[in-house]
Each structure stands twice: as structure tokens, then as C-alpha cells.
Amino acid sequence: MVKQAELWGKEEQKQKHWWWNKECEEVVETCRKAWRDWSRKKDPEKLEVFFGARKEAARTIRWTRREKMEQELEEIETNFRKNNSPHFFGKFKKSLIGYKGRELFIRDKKGELDVSAKENCQIFAEHFHNLLKCKPPEEELELGTDTEEREPRPPTREEVAHAISDLKNNKATGEDGIAAKMIKRGGNKATDNMTNELHQ
Structure with a gap:
């Protein structure tokens, strides 16, 4: 069996x-x-x-x-x-x-089979419309009225050190001609100098 x-x-x-x-x-x-x-x-x-x-x-x-x-x-x-x-x-x-696509046989509300592609599309459209239709929200979300722009704070030394460590080696230099490898080898002194420049 x-x-x-x-x-x-x-x-x-x-x-x-x-x-x-x-x-x-x-x-x-x-x-x-x-x-x-x-x-x-x-x-x-x-x-x-x-x-x-x-x-x-x-x-x-x-x-x-x-x-x-x-x-x-x-x-x-x-x-x-x-x-x-x-x-x-x-x-x-x-x-x-030639090629003939596979036909879909879908039953409508009356229980009858619909064969044409147009009727099948209408059944699918009605089904998903009812499926995705939802009730309007009972409560609306209140948005804050505080639109005052805040000045961005300068990065801390730890954030600068973390950004330097994330730099990738063997990449093309920018307009200043300084490679990422050189900045990494600068150590704590380079980190301090960059932090002071950003805080000015």
C-alpha cells in the first residue's frame, strides 16, 4: 500500500x-x-x-x-x-x-468553478481586499511638538578611537593624501590631536 x-x-x-x-x-x-x-x-x-x-x-x-x-x-x-x-x-x-499555461479552477461564493483568468483575478482581488481590510484606529498617536533643533555634540575621545580602529587598510587616500594605516600607527597622540580638532 x-x-x-x-x-x-x-x-x-x-x-x-x-x-x-x-x-x-x-x-x-x-x-x-x-x-x-x-x-x-x-x-x-x-x-x-x-x-x-x-x-x-x-x-x-x-x-x-x-x-x-x-x-x-x-x-x-x-x-x-x-x-x-x-x-x-x-x-x-x-x-x-504552442505553450498553454496551467489553468486555475477556483470556486466563487456560489460554489461554481471559474476558469477564465479574469474571473480568477477578481476572486483573488476580492479575497485579499477582505483579508487586509482593517478597522480604523480607535486612538490616534499624538506627535510631540518639540521641534527645536539641537546642535550636534562633538565626539568623545573613545568614539574617535573607535572610528580610527574601524578604518580599513589598503584603501585609496583622500584629498589630504593620508592613508588609514598612517592614522592607526599614530597611536594615542593622533587620537588626542583629532579629538582636540573636532572640539574646537
Whole structure:
């Protein structure tokens, strides 16, 4: 029973393209494996292997698609010559339909299924409108009326020392041409001088 449930629970993998085959899947998997090998260890030889696998995968996919397209055209031409109308128009229908997105089946308030995208959007919009709709606030927050601007205080010596220690080395200097490494090597004297300059 468990095995049967696992078989039923597995989602069937859809084919990427109608012309996709096992050979395409194998070359793509080889290309992915070469990429994983190179990403683990940045080796020039492994990079060359990856480039080769990618080139081979592109060539195989291109030729497989071309071959399948030629077979499809030959089959369409054969059905046309033999006046096999169902198969002839069936091939054209499959080519013209192209990709079709997954449809959503959502029940409305009456319990009926809505299939169109417009109706589904309306149901979602109404649902989230009701979900996010909230009551107005019972009390309003009073904001302070103290808008007096305060002058910023100069930094303390500890704050200046902390800022100097956070400077990163090996960075480009500013207009003064002083590197961060030089300021750090200045020690307590540099910290005191900078603090006095900021307090003036």
C-alpha cells in the first residue's frame, strides 16, 4: 500500500520540448556535471572540459531539433499527398497551439468553478481586499511638538578611537593624501590631536 501511494504521489515529469529526447538529456546532464566539477575546484583543465561539454550539448540539441523538424515536415507532406486530412491538420494544430499555461479552477461564493483568468483575478482581488481590510484606529498617536533643533555634540575621545580602529587598510587616500594605516600607527597622540580638532 505504501509503495503504491508513493507511485501515485510522484509527479509525472513533462517533456521540455516535443523534439527533446534521451540523448539531449544525457548531454545536458554531462554539461551540468562538468560545471559542478569546475565550481568545486577552479581548475583550468576542468574549465576546458566544461566548455567542451557545453559546446557538445549545444550542438547535439541543435541537430536533434533540426532533425525532428525535418521529420515533422516530411510527415506533414506525406499526409498531404495521401489526402490524410486528420493527421495533416492535427500536426498543424499541435504546432500552432504552442505553450498553454496551467489553468486555475477556483470556486466563487456560489460554489461554481471559474476558469477564465479574469474571473480568477477578481476572486483573488476580492479575497485579499477582505483579508487586509482593517478597522480604523480607535486612538490616534499624538506627535510631540518639540521641534527645536539641537546642535550636534562633538565626539568623545573613545568614539574617535573607535572610528580610527574601524578604518580599513589598503584603501585609496583622500584629498589630504593620508592613508588609514598612517592614522592607526599614530597611536594615542593622533587620537588626542583629532579629538582636540573636532572640539574646537
